[in-house]
Amino acid sequence: MSTVVTFDEFGGPEKLRVDDEHVADPGPGQVRVANRVVGVNPADLKRLSGAFGGKVPAVLGFEAAGVVDAVGPDVADLAPGDDVLWNGTGAQRALSVVSVEQVRRRPASVPAELAAVLPVAAATAFSALVQADVSEGDVVLLHGASGGVGTAAVQIAQALGARVVGTASEPNHDYLRDLGATPVAYGSGLVDAVRALPDGLGEVDVVIDLVGTDETIAATLDLLHGRTTSDDGAPRAVTITGGETSSAAGITDKTDARGALDEVLALAEAGRLRVPVQTFPLAEAADALRLVAGGHVRGKVVLTVD
Template sequence: MKAVQFSRFGGPEVLEIVELPDPHAGAGEIRIKVRAAGINASDWKKRQGLMDPELPQTLGYEAAGVVDELGDGVTGVALGDEVFGISPGGAAQSELAVLSFWAPVPPSLDFAGAAALPAATETAARALDQLGVTAGQTVLINGASGSVGGAAVQLAVGRGARVIGTAGPANQDYVRSLGAVPVVYGEHMVEQVASEKIDLALDVAGSGVLPELIKLAGGAGNVLTVADFQGAQQYGVRFSRGDSGRALYILGELGDLIAAGRFSMPVGRTFPLADVAEAHRVGEAGRVRGKLVLTP
């Protein structure tokens, strides 16, 4: 199968399309013919050598496509079904991918829209769970216009929380459309929300504002970040990572939320698999709102 791989760390130019052996579904897994695979910021961090040291590496933890192989013990899904989900092997940006957790593609979405969902929604749901967000609370979400931030806003509103979301000036209306009270991030962010009683704060932007969030939320114990590992260590804030327990249940809930008009995840641009280097350039530049998706 054709797949994205890099054999040295560096810029987007190190990305290659290579031939790899076809993967096969193990017990409790399925294999799909990939129709779309999501791109995340972790992809260029891996490519730059900021995460995993080994080489070569493949990319991609989320994909959507058509089931073409079932592992032992799998029930409730059939060959030919259209599904989206999480690929534990990190090689979903390819022609074939093995999924360990999956759900049916929501009827209103195409494959690209479905492939945009798993990573951002799981991260957002996990963070809200670990913070303990419930109805009646006021939650400040730093970075509310991105994929994870937008998902967190919508899921928190769905839990009955009041959400204040920070974003750039151009994204204020978008954050408002998600159900949050928009606030412009920057040096005057604290003054803008100083009159609010903030119960909890979630940082998905990693923009160095953990001290401000701690002040607003009344202590480090009320703050969680998914994007600032060093800051979390420095200020005693919880850092959420997948190996501390995933919120995979959210995949099965998204279909109903989308059908009810209570959740959406915009796709910013799609790229052919061969244009993965250009997709990285666009993603790192940060000028496109919405998820970037590869379409093998």
Template structure:
């Protein structure tokens, strides 16, 4: 099969496009013919070796954890899906090895859900990791009706889904983004503010009584303003990228988990029109390195996707 892989840690230059063996499937897995795979910052960070203290790498590593595709083979104990089913998945495994930037990926059924019928494969590929991150972060912060929520990096892949989910839960959302993305955030139901110096004053101008929850989807110290912005009784902080600040402020660091039930819930919300996935750019499989370069710039609105078939 055609695949993108790397044989040593490094930047985009270590990615190779070529032939690799078609993966075998475990009893509780299915083989997916990949139609599209989304790029996430964790892909190029793992490739650079940043996750080496957490996950072993079995080289050559095929990167990628997000997938949308079609089941072409069932494991002997995988009754949840049949050949021909269209599925999506956050296919994170216990080692870095057989990822989704390939024509085929073996995926445990615990990582999968049925693809929303109203989304293209490219849109659907952008839902699992980002959607699960936002969904689990909002649940960890117990966001609900009447809350005011500050979402950092609200126009990004995770942030844009977080805005939509928080609004669906009945929360008021204030989102940080560059000015060029403010109209986009308004279209999602958020009140935009520009990040950077003076952020606390700008948020306080919109929410004089403070915010009840802070979703830090960017790191870089963005969450440090939380004590200045907290409503009476404090603000519930969840960060996906800044463990030091989360710990110092009594918040929580969230490492998103594959969860078939959560992913199914997200798929249903997408089919109901509650969630939309904004695809910023689509690359062919052989241009995955360029997709990683664009992701590493950190300025993309929505999702970057690799089209495989």
């Protein structure tokens, strides 16, 4: 038997319970992975709340890093003992059977704690920046730069040649400086504070909104006013939180992140991505989700499996 964190009805973290499950042998095209680190994301809270629909009972978790434990009859490219990461649903368990298409090899230079958070946060950051066509010399403003997606976005934007201004609360300003961004406090005064930055940083070319409040949307429009470069006259801005106010303002929604996983894995292997993580044992997934629900995580939260 193997450990799983499951829930029988929609709600909050209190609905999670730890259970045992029998995990089947992998079939054709599948491998079984012994998960070592499981990424925790705001999307887990949305799935748990019922906002994504789907059936219950269910298991949270969209990403993990671990070791191949068994391979299906026709799987030639992977073998037991291989270090891997994978992207899919139901990762909050000790053993997962997944399709080989969901799996990537984990390079030796990429720690499991980093590999486990690449499929959602880092791939989302990459997709949003590429969708906004960020390139050499751009000044990119990131709303919400110190969280999971933000931490990756600060580094990926710089890898694309941009200079980064990132919003965060004061206690996270040194953290952002250490990542190479220029920090600015969010809240009233944000627009003026950005405009007052030296060395041309106040002339923002692109905004990536990782927060999606009325305040971030208004600041985006203010700061990009007159600097719209896309053919259709829309602001050069991408949001990852969606919403009617953003789309009414002409801010584009980020589209699917799946193609970005190989790109961010390459950046991680090249040593260009680091993400600090706070760890909880798998059995304490509810506490990990409570921390994420607070909305002030620096870097990422992950679960570890013994």
